Amino acid sequence: MAKKPNKLKARLPRGFVDRSAAEIRAADEMIGKIREVYERYGFDPIETPAFEYTDCLGKFLPDTDRPNAGVFSVQDDDEQWMSLRYDLTAPLARHVSENINEIQMPYRTYRAGWVFRNEKPGPGRFRQFMQFDADTVGAPSVQTDAEMCMMMADAMEALGIPRGQYVIRVNNRKVLDGVMEAIGLGGEDDAERRLTVLRAMDKYDKFGAEGVRLLLGAGRKDESGDFTAGASLSDMAIDAIIEILEASAIDDLIDYTNDLTFKTAALSKFAINESFDAGFRELKLISDLVKSGGYMSDRISIDPSVVRGLEYYTGPVYEAELLFDVKNEKGEVVQFGSVGGGGRYDGLVKRFTGRDVPATGFSIGVSRLMSALKNLGKLDVEDAIAPVLVTVMDGDAEALGRYQKMTQDLRAAGIRAEMYQGNWKKFGNQLKYADRRDCPIAIIQGSDERDAGELQIKDLIEGARLASEATDVDNITWRESRPAQITIKTDDLVQTVRTLLDQQAEDRRRLSGEV
């Protein structure tokens, strides 16, 4: 055989996905529900573009040797570097800074958008994904952080996640700073070790107390034999940090009846410092505020083990965690982690303006949350009903016009409908098409029906059910029986179709109610 011409291979860049109709509809619905909550809290939408000048995006500046490490970057005509945004917070800070004289503070906004990260993709982890953020800029009080937490909890419930199946966990960067200081890592030289400790704490969910102990001490070797260097802390410091991680609430750690003191064995050997004290008082205030709003600790919980966004958060940090088991395609329970998070970032706008502009906000990972909701069965993926198919039996202009008219009549009545656009000469294929497409109803009118002023309406759902019962009927007999089909007057088309669709909807409701 002759050598084939070199065909171009169709392929998707790794870490990117095409989205199906069902996924798009489901995501749109989720976004709609979240948006409703944000709007109710008085937030307004704002949109910024996918590209920003790289230096505006923040600390992950590409060096000229590796401009695409972590972010996707390109060089503009004038040789300036631009990057695809990797979150929605940095672009917001840029927008606020650029328009700071026009913007009325406190500025309350939300936005959903795609963000891009140029890093190794994994299951459920993509290089393009959607976030839905809300931020309040220009509000210094922890009252704002408390509101953010409540809004996040409301968003979870609006998405159909029942109370008790999620929790918003809140901590304060100042508390962690205070702990670092207490165990002797407060100095400038210890910045690197502080990071190591915080990273180790963040791994508590994944590795448990023993794993974290190793990471805080000598280091940890994983299953593949890869070694992660540890923080080389003293045993006493390690014990203290484990106590923090194991505490389920801040009350377990702190006695604040008189003066602030640590309660637990290892921690109590350390002195409480100013940073810890300030952080703790903020958390206490948040806790009181959300309780006044009706949010008890089953929804918003103060949790000193929350570590996130090591770099730019300056005060309260919070994250939304799902409490139900999430299973993957193979049915295995996976470590899901948080589906959203945020915190106070008082320094981000100051980079541009030199002015102190406090801000706090959070981000919901829409793509991630969607796969979890699929699991919970809270995602209506089958919502869209396929169109009614008007089949074609004659190809002359007059006949086509008649079919087109039927189709338009259905559409005018608000019924999703389409006329068969393939090769009409193979009628069997038309019904096969309708079947594959899950069309609920087919409209059939050949010359016989037309002469009588009639047409046939075929209930494809009932037909499929009959077919699955009658397995040994031969094809000729089966076809001649014209299952699940009725003959009506042409004029009754719209009304009959509507009645039948309503019946089918009723059947679906009954069926899903029973099962």
Added chain:
RNA sequence: GCAGACGUAGCUCAGUUGGUUAGAGCGUCGGAUUGUGGCUCCGAAGGUCGGUGGUUCGAAUCCACUCGUCUGUACCA
């Protein structure tokens, strides 16, 4: 980034110590049936065995490199 496993038709997978023309099931397409989805029967298409190079008389099979997928780990704004 580091470490390991894997890569054969659209999908799921066979393929013997290295031996002729690489197979099956499912799916797809056509026909039986130019006006009826399913079942049945008949037929067809579909493969650079991930890629490149090497060892060999001979490679899907062995070796090296490379690309991709998966798992763990690191990083994660």
